[in-house]
Amino acid sequence: MRRIIDQKVLFRDLAKPWLGPLLSLMALFLLGACGYRITEGWDWGDCLWMVLITISTIGFGEVEPLSAAGRVVTILIIGGGLVVVQLTLQRFIRLFESGYFRRMSELRFRRRLRSMEDHVILCGFGRIGKEIAEELQYEGVQVLIVEANESSQKAAEAKGFNVLLADATLDETLILAGIQKCRSLVVTLPSDAANLYVVLSARGLNSQCRLIARAESEEAANKLKLAGASVVVSPYVAAGRTMAATALRPIAVDFLDLLAGSQCEIEEFLLSSDLNKFKHLNNPTLAGLELGSKSGAMVLAIRDGTSLNTNPSGDVEIGPGQLLIALGSKNQLLALRRLLEDVLSNVGRVKY
Known part of the structure; x- marks a missing residue:
């Protein structure tokens, strides 16, 4: 409620500088129209039209030949128009120098932030953050970057990213970034202490959010x-494992690279822990539900607790709390989600 009130006050403050010029212009139109009405006896439409072409210097010509009094009115309108234009230009310059238009841009950006949902919040736009952001952008995922460094902010904005210039360790920053509506939050700040602080804050604000640090x-x-943190990644450990895997299993690594650049995705489907949601299923096996034939997606594995069943057969049953890992195109995975929507958990989906 307080944020809504503050936004209303901010909007009022931003609109206030334009009231003077607008009221002056309206008064000039009204007085000029009244002058033509009194001196020439025209209808209000002709009077207002004459004021418009006089102030704007369009030069269409007079509606009708003017009397001497009408010419005096025209001279006064021209003089008043010059004064209003001059005052408006001066006000524009002062507003520009005071940072008014920057505040207007920030207000529009905050409105855009409030409309974002199912996005990824990326804290930090360093070397690792840049790679993550570009990969997510390539995959068509909406990304919001939180960065405290202005040079990094400009570099991210130059690449077309939405950037919130703020301290990611503050609760109000995460709330503004949409921590309650995001798909996941990725923390790549250069300091382990800062990453820990962000994870603590994010977990306290949204206990269901997927946190990658x-x-x-x-x-x-x-x-x-x-x-x-849901997942913790060490750049050095990850790089070492990738290089070792490339030396031992190059085809598998190449396949993952090809997968990342294709239309296929790997997605997790977390099933609900509520047993009642499964009671309506007559045949809860993969074959009985016809998940593959109806969706076109392939169930790669099912995790049940700590056990992982890879390449499950058709007679494997799905149950509460399981995690299904599937491979397919966006449309196929969407079809699979629709087939499972009655038994899915409310926790947001995760793609790779």
Whole structure:
């Protein structure tokens, strides 16, 4: 409620500088029209039209030949128009120098932020953040970057990203970024302490949000997991594993790279923990539900607790709390989601 009141006050303050010029212009139109009405006896439409072409210097010519009194009115309108234009230009210059238009741009940006949902919040636009943002942009995912450094903000905006210039460790920043409506939050700040602080704040604001954090050390990774991070990634460990996998299984690594650049996606479907949602299923097996034939997507694995069933057969049953991992195009995964919508958890989906 307080934010709504503050926004109304901000909007009123932004609109206030234009009241003077607008009221002056309206008064000039009204007085000029009244002058023509009195001196020439024209109807109000002709009077207002004459004032318009006089102030704008369009030069269409007079509606009708003017009397001497009408010419005096015209001279006064021209003089008044010059004064109003001059005052408006001076006001425009003062507003520009005071940062008025920057505040207007910030207001429009905040309105756009309020309309964002199912997006990814990326804290930090360093080397790793840049790669993440570009990959998400390529995949067509809406991204909001939170960055405290102005040079990094300009670099991100130059690439077409929405950037919130603020401190990601503050609760009000995460709320403004839409932590309650986002798909996930990725933290790539250069400091482990800052990453830990963001994860703690985000977990407190949205207990269901998927949090991915960067860690420079094993100790920091353990603390981030204790703080509530869903996934903790060490750039050095990830790079080492990728290089080792490339040396041992190059075809598999190439397949993942091809997958990232294709129309196919891997998506998780978290099933509800409510047993009652499964009672209406006559045959809760993969074959009985015909998930593959009806959607075209492929169920790659089913995680049930700590066990992982890869390449499950058709007689495997789905149940409460399971996590289905499927591969397919966007349309196929959407069709699969519709087939499972009655038994899905309310936790947002995650794509890779």
